[in-house]
Amino acid sequence: MASTAAARGPRLGRLERPALTGVLVREIVNYSSYWRSSTFSSTVEPTIYLLAFGFGFGSLVSQIGGYDYVEFVGTGTVATAVLFSSAFPAMFGTFVKYQFQRTYDAILAAPVDTEELVTAEALWISTRAGVYGCVPMLVALVFGLDPSWGMLSVPGIAFVAGFGWANFGISIAGFASSFENFNYVVSAVLTPLFLVAGTFFPLSELPEWAQIAGNLNPLHHCVELVRHAAFGWEGWTDVARMGALVVFGLLMWRIAIHAMTRKLIN
Amino acid sequence: MSGELAIRLRGVVKRYGTITAVDGLDLDVPEGTCVGLLGPNGAGKSTTMRMLTGQAIADEGELEVLGFRLPEESKQARAQLGVTPQLDNLDTTLTVEQNLLVFTHLYRIGRSERRAAIERALAMANLGERRDSRVDKLSGGMRRRLLIARALVHRPRLVLLDEPTVGLDPQVRQELWALIDALRAEGTTILMSTHYIEEAQRLGDTVLIMSHGSAVAAGPPSKLVAEHVGREAVEVYGPPAKLAEVETAARAAGLRTRRTGTSISVLGIEAADGRAPEGERRPANLEDVFVLLTGEEIA
Numbered sequence: 001m002a003s004t005a006a007a008r009g010p011r012l013g014r015l016e017r018p019a020l021t022g023v024l025v026r027e028i029v030n031y032s033s034y035w036r037s038s039t040f041s042s043t044v045e046p047t048i049y050l051l052a053f054g055f056g057f058g059s060l061v062s063q064i065g066g067y068d069y070v071e072f073v074g075t076g077t078v079a080t081a082v083l084f085s086s087a088f089p090a091m092f093g094t095f096v097k098y099q100f101q102r103t104y105d106a107i108l109a110a111p112v113d114t115e116e117l118v119t120a121e122a123l124w125i126s127t128r129a130g131v132y133g134c135v136p137m138l139v140a141l142v143f144g145l146d147p148s149w150g151m152l153s154v155p156g157i158a159f160v161a162g163f164g165w166a167n168f169g170i171s172i173a174g175f176a177s178s179f180e181n182f183n184y185v186v187s188a189v190l191t192p193l194f195l196v197a198g199t200f201f202p203l204s205e206l207p208e209w210a211q212i213a214g215n216l217n218p219l220h221h222c223v224e225l226v227r228h229a230a231f232g233w234e235g236w237t238d239v240a241r242m243g244a245l246v247v248f249g250l251l252m253w254r255i256a257i258h259a260m261t262r263k264l265i266n
Numbered sequence: 267m268s269g270e271l272a273i274r275l276r277g278v279v280k281r282y283g284t285i286t287a288v289d290g291l292d293l294d295v296p297e298g299t300c301v302g303l304l305g306p307n308g309a310g311k312s313t314t315m316r317m318l319t320g321q322a323i324a325d326e327g328e329l330e331v332l333g334f335r336l337p338e339e340s341k342q343a344r345a346q347l348g349v350t351p352q353l354d355n356l357d358t359t360l361t362v363e364q365n366l367l368v369f370t371h372l373y374r375i376g377r378s379e380r381r382a383a384i385e386r387a388l389a390m391a392n393l394g395e396r397r398d399s400r401v402d403k404l405s406g407g408m409r410r411r412l413l414i415a416r417a418l419v420h421r422p423r424l425v426l427l428d429e430p431t432v433g434l435d436p437q438v439r440q441e442l443w444a445l446i447d448a449l450r451a452e453g454t455t456i457l458m459s460t461h462y463i464e465e466a467q468r469l470g471d472t473v474l475i476m477s478h479g480s481a482v483a484a485g486p487p488s489k490l491v492a493e494h495v496g497r498e499a500v501e502v503y504g505p506p507a508k509l510a511e512v513e514t515a516a517r518a519a520g521l522r523t524r525r526t527g528t529s530i531s532v533l534g535i536e537a538a539d540g541r542a543p544e545g546e547r548r549p550a551n552l553e554d555v556f557v558l559l560t561g562e563e564i565a
Contacts, residue, residue, distance in 0.1 A: 012341045022372035026357070029368055033359045102355035106416075109319045109349035110372040111341045265321055266282075 012111060015119060019112040023120035026107070042132035046081040047139050050074055053200055054143065065202045067231065074140025075230045076199035078154060079161065079222040082133040083194060086125050086162040090169025091182055094121065094260075098173065104264055114261045122166040122253060129162025130155045137230070150229040157229065160245045161222040167252035174259025198223045218248040271330070272297045272424045272455040273318065278327035280313050280479075287313040289479035291327070295424075295457050300450045302470030303459040304556065310479040311459035312352060315428045318457070319349055332424055345374070348417030352428040354409055358402040362393050362412055365401060366419055373420035383419045391415035391445065407438035414445060425449065427458040431465060443468060463553045473552065477560040487552050495522070495554040496534030502545035503529045512543050524557045533558070 031038070050073055058069040065072065097103040107117055134154055141147060172185050196203070196210065197219035203211050214220045221241040228234050273295035280288040288310040295301045303311050316322035318331055320340030329336040334343040356365050366387050370380045388394045391411040401409060410430070417425060430446065431439040446469055450456060460466050466473045467487045474484040483490055502512045509530045516523050519541040522533045533554055535542040 012345070018371075018374045022368075022374070025371040026368045029360060029364050030357060101357075102351070102353055103357070105321065105351055105353075106349075106355045107372060108321055109344060109347070109351070110369070111345040111374065112372060113341060265323060 014113070015116055019116040020120040020123070022110065022112060023107060023117055024124055026103075027121070027124040038128075039132075042081065042085050042128075043135050045084060046077045046136035049077050049080060050136050050139055050143075053077075054140075057200070065204070067227075068144070070140060070143050071145050071230075072202075072227075073200060074136055074143065074145050075227045076197075076223050077136040078133050078158060078226045079197055079219050080194060080199055081136050082129045082158045082162050082222060083165055083190070083219060085132040086129040086165035087169040087190060089128075090122070090125050090166040091172050091176075091185070092169075093125075094170045094173035095176065095179065095182075098263065104260075108264060114264055115257050117264075118167075118170055118257045118260050119253070122163055122170060122256065125166035125169075126159050126162035129166065130159035133158030133162065137226070145230070148230055150231075150233065153229050154226055157222060157225045157242075157245075160242070160249060161218060164218055164245060164249035164252045167249065167256040170256040171252060171259045174256065174263045193217050193219050196220075215244075218245055221245050270297045271295060272332055273301075273457060274328070274330040275314075276328040278314075278317065278329060279325050280310075280317060280322060281325050286479055288317070288324070291476070291480050293474060293481065294484075295455060297423075297455050298453050299471040300446075300456040300458065300469055302466030302473040303457060303476060304461070304463065304466040304470075304473050304552075305459075305476035306461055306560070309476040311461075311476060312428060313479075314476075315349075315426055315457075315459055318426060319344060319347065345420075346423045348420070348422035348425040350414050350417045350425070350427045350430055352432060354413060356401045356409060356413060356416070359400060361398050361400055362388070362404070363397040365412060365416060369416050369419050375420055383421075387415040387419045390418060390448070405438075406434060407441055410434060410438070410442060411445060414442070418449070422454070424455045424457070427456060429459055429461070431460070431462065439465075463551070463556060467552045475556055475559060482559045483555065490555050491550050491552060495550040495558060497536045497550055498547055499531045499533045499550045499554060500535050500542050500545040500547050501526070501529050501531050502543055516541075516543060522558065524554060526557075 054070040054073045057073075061069050063069065104117065108114065137145070137151065137154060172182065176182060196206070196214060197217055198214065203214040203220065206214070221244050225238060225241050225245075228238050271294055273293060275291055275293040278288055278291045279286065291310070291314060293314070303314065305311050313322055317324050317329060317336070320337050323337050331343040332346050334340070336343065357368065360368070363384060366384045367380070370383050375383050388397055391414060393408060393412060393415065396404065396408060401412065404412065414427070414430065427446065431442050434442070443465070446456065446458070450469070458465075458469060470487060472485055473487050473490060475482050483494065485493070502509065504512075512532070513523050513530050516532045519538070521535070521538055521541060524531050524533065531554060532542055532545070533550060535547070
């Protein structure tokens with residue numbers, strides 16, 4: 001017997017828009033069922049950081065690097081909010097969808113490849129990070145941060161940084177064999193990067209080697225860019241920082257695709 | 267039957283480390299037919315299903331689905347393929363309709379046809395009245411029906427059903443059989459894996475019996491029965507000692523037997539000429555074929 005003649009149609013390529021849209025629609029429809037809790041935690045968490053540090057520390061140190069401490073922390077915690085709304089949901093969400101809900105089995109049985117699945121998931125998470133990332137700055141505006149035109153670029157900065165961290169989280173979920181593995185990543189990678197990013201104190205106070213190492217921390221570039229967006233750009237330095245975030249994002253994107261392909265296709 | 271193959275596998279091998287899950291499998295699914303893949307747990311049915319959707323990559327052999335070579339053209343094949351997985355992976359916090367809506371997008375149904383596609387799937391699965399219910403509020407049977415309906419939104423040419431009724435009670439199972447039969451009547455090609463003999467026998471135009479990763483027999487259920495175990499069997503009940511005695515005697519008389527746990531079946535007695543023991547006569551069935559060919563007991 002002959003095999004059925006294939007109804008060829010257009011040859012399906014890589015990173016097709018309908019495939020990305022399909023995965024995004026699934027996320028958006030799901031989001032309609034949990035946006036309240038997600039928005040609540042993404043708003044309340046950075047606000048607490050801002051209030052605790054801004055007013056706690058702020059009563060000891062009124063000025064830092066030429067800024068009011070509330071201004072310093074209010075812009076710095078944008079990066080914290082980006083990290084919290086990208087790396088963490090990516091790690092846990094990906095693992096749950098893979099391991100417990102088996103969502104990815106259903107999606108990959110449709111005309112969607114792993115590359116498209118990972119890309120769409122990362123785009124969705126980074127879009128959310130772009131929005132939620134602005135919350136601390138908006139709160140800081142209430143507490144006396146002066147508005148500026150540069151602030152309009154903050155969602156974009158948060159999106160680019162969020163794309164990298166989303167892919168970082170997806171990669172970790174791809175390599176992890178159990179939830180417990182996440183503890184190592186949170187303690188050994190995310191916590192130090194989060195603390196030594198120039199969010200709560202400037203890196204210029206640290207020894208020189210730590211300052212150099214700080215430049216390898218994408219979160220630090222995010223902190224600096226947001227601050228410069230609010231208080232004034234620093235020319236090529238900022239271009240280089242944005243470049244670093246883009247490289248970080250692209251690198252993590254390819255790693256995430258590799259990790260998830262290994263996990264999902266075997 | 268159009269005479270063309272919707273699925274064609276030749277010498278397919280799939281290894282996981284030292285375990286060979288699928289070991290030289292040949293499988294033909296002609297267009298417009300329903301083929302039952304029958305085998306015990308661990309026979310390689312699910313691995314075969316995963317290879318057909320490109321989620322497992324074969325180590326050796328040729329795979330063609332709807333004329334597309336796998337794994338290279340798997341995405342094209344998947345566009346015309348509907349898949350019902352063994353494990354429920356619906357989005358449980360979404361409604362019935364939202365679950366279907368998501369899949370109209372994943373299967374690239376144009377905006378103007380989406381509504382009709384959802385309505386058709388709802389009608390097929392008889393879930394019209396529950397369209398606004400959240401999935402976690404549905405019964406097990408409804409969830410299964412939705413899982414099948416979700417695989418049908420894009421009118422696939424071929425449907426893969428992986429253990430469609432596993433773990434469901436008999437009423438619900440019959441309900442699903444009716445749904446699968448309706449699909450078959452529409453001319454959709456179906457490959458269904460199952461470890462329930464009755465399911466394969468009722469729904470399969472042909473049945474392929476798998477054991478340890480390869481096919482041990484294939485054909486229409488009635489033909490398999492006639493070929494391997496004859497027309498009639500006699501079932502003898504009794505204490506273990508008596509069963510052993512009957513078994514020895516029947517084998518000495520050149521008859522084939524199989525154990526069923528509580529009884530012993532002596533097969534092919536229509537040609538036994540008085541050598542058959544006393545007991546309950548019954549028509550031979552697919553289970554006899556299965557146990558005889560694989561030496562394994564299944565449900």
